[in-house]
Amino acid sequence: xxHISPVLWQFLVKWLTYFALFPPEASKIAxxxxxxYFFMVLVSLIGLTVVTLLVISFSILYSKKRHxxxxxxxxxxxxxxxxxxxPLGLFLVMFVWGALIYFxxxxxxxxxxxxxxxxxxxxxxxxxxxxxxxxxxxxxxSGRAVQLTLISQDVFHSFSIPAFRVKREAIPGRYTTVWxxxxxxxxxHLFCTQYCGTAHSQMIGDIVVLTPEDYRKWLANSTSGxxxxxxxxxxxxxxxxxxxxNTRPDARGPxxxxxxxxxxxxxxxxxxxxxxxxxxEAILNPSQHVTQGYAPIMPTYxxxxxxxxxxxxxxxxxxxxxxxxxxxxxxxxxxLPEGEARPASAPKVAPAAPERLKP
Amino acid sequence: xxxxxxxxxxxxxxxxxxxxFITRENGLLSWLLTGDHKRIAILYLISLSFFFFIxxxxxxxxxxxxxxxxxxxxATDTYNKVFTMHGVIMVFFFLVPSVPATLGNFLIxxxxxxxxxxxxxxxxxSWYLYVAGGLLTLYTMATGGVDTGWTFTTPLSTHYxxxxxxxxxxxxxxxxxxSIFTGLNFIVTIHKMRAPGMTWFRLPLFVWAHYAAxxxxxxxxxxxxxxxxLVALERTIGIGVFDPTKGGDPxxxxxxxxxxxxxxxxxxxxxGMGVISEVISTFSRKRVFGxxxxxxxxxxxxxxxxxxxxxxxxxxxxxxxxxxxxxxxTMLVAVPSAIKIFNWTFTLYKGSIxxxxxxxxxxxxxxxxxxxxxxxxxLGTSGTDIHxxxxxxxxxxxxxxxxxxxxxxxxxxxxxxxxxxxGRMYPEKISQMAAVVTFIGFNLTFFPQFILxxxxxxRRYAAYxxxxxxxxxFSTAGATILGVGYLLPVxxxxxxxxxxxxxxxxxxxxxxxxxxxxxxxxTENFVKMPIMDHEAYDYEWLEHQTEERKKExxxxx
Numbered sequence: 001x002x003h004i005s006p007v008l009w010q011f012l013v014k015w016l017t018y019f020a021l022f023p024p025e026a027s028k029i030a031x032x033x034x035x036x037y038f039f040m041v042l043v044s045l046i047g048l049t050v051v052t053l054l055v056i057s058f059s060i061l062y063s064k065k066r067h068x069x070x071x072x073x074x075x076x077x078x079x080x081x082x083x084x085x086x087p088l089g090l091f092l093v094m095f096v097w098g099a100l101i102y103f104x105x106x107x108x109x110x111x112x113x114x115x116x117x118x119x120x121x122x123x124x125x126x127x128x129x130x131x132x133x134x135x136x137x138x139x140x141x142s143g144r145a146v147q148l149t150l151i152s153q154d155v156f157h158s159f160s161i162p163a164f165r166v167k168r169e170a171i172p173g174r175y176t177t178v179w180x181x182x183x184x185x186x187x188x189h190l191f192c193t194q195y196c197g198t199a200h201s202q203m204i205g206d207i208v209v210l211t212p213e214d215y216r217k218w219l220a221n222s223t224s225g226x227x228x229x230x231x232x233x234x235x236x237x238x239x240x241x242x243x244x245x246n247t248r249p250d251a252r253g254p255x256x257x258x259x260x261x262x263x264x265x266x267x268x269x270x271x272x273x274x275x276x277x278x279x280x281e282a283i284l285n286p287s288q289h290v291t292q293g294y295a296p297i298m299p300t301y302x303x304x305x306x307x308x309x310x311x312x313x314x315x316x317x318x319x320x321x322x323x324x325x326x327x328x329x330x331x332x333x334x335x336l337p338e339g340e341a342r343p344a345s346a347p348k349v350a351p352a353a354p355e356r357l358k359p
Numbered sequence: 360x361x362x363x364x365x366x367x368x369x370x371x372x373x374x375x376x377x378x379x380f381i382t383r384e385n386g387l388l389s390w391l392l393t394g395d396h397k398r399i400a401i402l403y404l405i406s407l408s409f410f411f412f413i414x415x416x417x418x419x420x421x422x423x424x425x426x427x428x429x430x431x432x433x434a435t436d437t438y439n440k441v442f443t444m445h446g447v448i449m450v451f452f453f454l455v456p457s458v459p460a461t462l463g464n465f466l467i468x469x470x471x472x473x474x475x476x477x478x479x480x481x482x483x484x485s486w487y488l489y490v491a492g493g494l495l496t497l498y499t500m501a502t503g504g505v506d507t508g509w510t511f512t513t514p515l516s517t518h519y520x521x522x523x524x525x526x527x528x529x530x531x532x533x534x535x536x537x538s539i540f541t542g543l544n545f546i547v548t549i550h551k552m553r554a555p556g557m558t559w560f561r562l563p564l565f566v567w568a569h570y571a572a573x574x575x576x577x578x579x580x581x582x583x584x585x586x587x588x589l590v591a592l593e594r595t596i597g598i599g600v601f602d603p604t605k606g607g608d609p610x611x612x613x614x615x616x617x618x619x620x621x622x623x624x625x626x627x628x629x630x631g632m633g634v635i636s637e638v639i640s641t642f643s644r645k646r647v648f649g650x651x652x653x654x655x656x657x658x659x660x661x662x663x664x665x666x667x668x669x670x671x672x673x674x675x676x677x678x679x680x681x682x683x684x685x686x687x688x689t690m691l692v693a694v695p696s697a698i699k700i701f702n703w704t705f706t707l708y709k710g711s712i713x714x715x716x717x718x719x720x721x722x723x724x725x726x727x728x729x730x731x732x733x734x735x736x737x738l739g740t741s742g743t744d745i746h747x748x749x750x751x752x753x754x755x756x757x758x759x760x761x762x763x764x765x766x767x768x769x770x771x772x773x774x775x776x777x778x779x780x781x782g783r784m785y786p787e788k789i790s791q792m793a794a795v796v797t798f799i800g801f802n803l804t805f806f807p808q809f810i811l812x813x814x815x816x817x818r819r820y821a822a823y824x825x826x827x828x829x830x831x832x833f834s835t836a837g838a839t840i841l842g843v844g845y846l847l848p849v850x851x852x853x854x855x856x857x858x859x860x861x862x863x864x865x866x867x868x869x870x871x872x873x874x875x876x877x878x879x880x881x882t883e884n885f886v887k888m889p890i891m892d893h894e895a896y897d898y899e900w901l902e903h904q905t906e907e908r909k910k911e912x913x914x915x916x
Contacts, residue, residue: 011829011832014828014829015829018826018827019829020814020826021810021814023814033746036740037746037813040740044730044733044734047697047729048729048733051701051704051726054704054707055707055725058704058707058708058710059707062711062712063712063714064713067709067711067712068711069644069711070644070645070709071709072645072898073646074650075648075650075702079649079701079705080649080652083697084694084697084698087693087697088690088691088694091690091694094690094736095686095687095690095739098686098743101742101743102673102679102745105742105745106679107679121519154514154519155512155514155518155519156515156609156675158749160749160815162814167745168674168676169674169675171609171676172514172603172609173603173609174603174610174676176675176676193748193749193817193818194749195508195512195818195819197506197515197519197520198436199435200439200819200820200821201430201817201819201821201823202822284604
């Protein structure tokens, strides 16, 4: 092949190697979305063919040579109705079909495991509930529903996994969620698809889908020793949250046990469901979310705690199911000379609450 | 060219009329201080073409960088500035004013039988605002550019970039007023200055399309102006409208921005659709099929166009039910576009068709706009939008609509009315060739991007995974051809100013009032006030007129 230019040769080889019209289907939703996609491609091709054939055949049949004098036609209500109703009908089919898929993608099943993802210029940080964290990669098990709770620390980012046909904006100051169930183990692209400044195109990574067994191994090997909730507990102590939210009778703040998911009465009237978003807001803008019976004395933690920190705190609060659990945190903090001094020891003396010791 | 409809005067004796709007006054000041809509249109044409080629050069840089997977031609910051400036210049300084400010400005008074636009001085002011905005943009570019993307997304634009956001914002703000004034001028003119007998349903569809676009300009542009002011205030004095740490809503900016920028798409495309209606009717010698349907579909697009903006934000955490509503409304706005395509197609039916350059561009428009429109439905469908949005699929989609649609329509219109504007014909053969080259180059550039987008390649990436390279090479190769396709008209149109055949009043034997006066027209447009005594696109009336005139000439001679 010496007579072919090497550049051209390389190009042809690349073309043949990488030839693809759509990305791999590696999630449960992918084939469903592709079905709609191909339906729309088909409709478009038919539409385009009809228009092209009509234009070409009219151009041949009624060219000036063949048809020197035009016949004036005003229009036709029947034809107008036809090409109003048929496209409208097809578009409505696409709308309904698309909406079904959209709701599926953004309505996670109740049993989905949650992974937090924080986007920041220019990296993706994933926080697993077991305390494993990764940058610019995400390990997930196949065959299990995984929900991502996303937030951005600075500008808009967008978490895109083409092989899963899933994408969600990471927004500053607001949690968004998306879920998927990976089907095929392998490594897939992760892109930031929302323009986010200088290194936007380097805000990429790998989605690694592992078999459940490999995933367990990965979890065991990647643990940092403390779970996300335990990290939260440490923060809860070191940020002195526990000074007020301590379950004592004279506590200046409400007990946070069983608060997650509960309906809280607000001092301003009305109630609010304590979800991730509310807890985050209550930490950052406490004066606007005072619960009934308490004074608005909590200072703002705006700028003092990172999004990862807030996630850890929320995860800690999520797992608080008894006042006793909080007392343990209080006691642990009291025992330590400095909450921050020996952080690694904190989780060790705070094991899962043994119910039988409950006073 | 025996099958041509061109009816040129006898070239050996033909003369450009001595008194016309170009020769009436001389000197630079007579142009810079003119109130004549035709002269202002020409000022616009020159300045628009200038900005188009700057925007085009930036596009060339983008395609060169994307020839290889690595970010190697320029620093990523530079790349970000290049695509931002490409977007800003092309959208605000070319696409939005392109057809309305040049062809619309030149033709609306002629088409409705008026002497000028209702507010000639406001018209001139529009041009000065446009130029001021444009120069400010160039100044911004020269002093370091801006890298927010043309969408100015907060909080990136308010807190995270150190480039010239304020001057660019100001430039867009100023250009916005140019657009508002143009729209206002058109609305007033179309309402108040129609010649006797020119009822609403005798208006050429070009005028209907501009009327619809003008409503959008006047109502939507102020919103983007406000959004830009808010960005500027947040950037300078730190008010917290969009900043979440101050209780602001970063998504609010996108609502405001797209409340303008989605209708802006129709500001760009509607006038183009108006051009296509005129061209297809003239070269198939037939009244546009379903005149009322086409007229009302323009208005329908304008009205529905206001209520679809949130389809740019399906994955951004707006409520699922809002997504449902905006997706449905998006489907509704697609229907009038489909109606137009079929009406143009059936205008050809039983016509007597010739294939001059404007018609070739119009055919190109129909094909590319159909693809652009259909792929818009892919994105308006909420389910598939999740996968396709923010990728090259979007880039390909809006370039099919804006470049494949709008730019083809602009070139169709420019060739179609060139004899009216300059009094001379463009050279037919080479223009037909340029139209074909543009069509091929366009498809090669942008079709591969649909596949890239489906594969997941994100937009605004300076570097990309190597498996996407082949399609990017195709795209860059296509852009080179497209560049040639756009340079050719500049060369031969300039050539034709001196050497083109003399056109006479109505070389295409078209029915519009603008063709019933001399080329180039008088400053007053018509010798005496025309009276519209026939429907639009009445070719039998025209034939009758021509017969009469022949008889007159014969009896006089």
